[in-house]
Amino acid sequence: MANKKRFKGNIGNQEVVITSTKDDAQMEAVFEIANQQLAHLTEANPSLSVENQLVLLAVNAISDQLDMQAKLDAGNK
Numbered sequence: 001m002a003n004k005k006r007f008k009g010n011i012g013n014q015e016v017v018i019t020s021t022k023d024d025a026q027m028e029a030v031f032e033i034a035n036q037q038l039a040h041l042t043e044a045n046p047s048l049s050v051e052n053q054l055v056l057l058a059v060n061a062i063s064d065q066l067d068m069q070a071k072l073d074a075g076n077k
Contacts, residue, residue: 002021003021004020004021005019005020006019007019007022007027009027009028009031010031010035011035011038012035012038012050012054037057037060038053038057041056
């Protein structure tokens with residue numbers, strides 16, 4: 001089993017600590033993309049609360065994950 005470590009970063013103005021087996025470069029990329037997507041959500045929907053923006057961010061991430069899995073599954077047939 002891979003070693004887990006703690007990674008500290010910010011999403012929006014909220015500091016979070018993630019326990020992960022991923023390296024720092026990947027976690028930094030994750031936080032950067034999350035913040036870019038939050039900025040786009042804020043620009044597109046300035047009246048949304050931070051909580052609603054984070055819910056949309058999570059839903060979009062899961063949707064993207066399902067799309068990628070469907071492409072992988074289609075390629076394995």
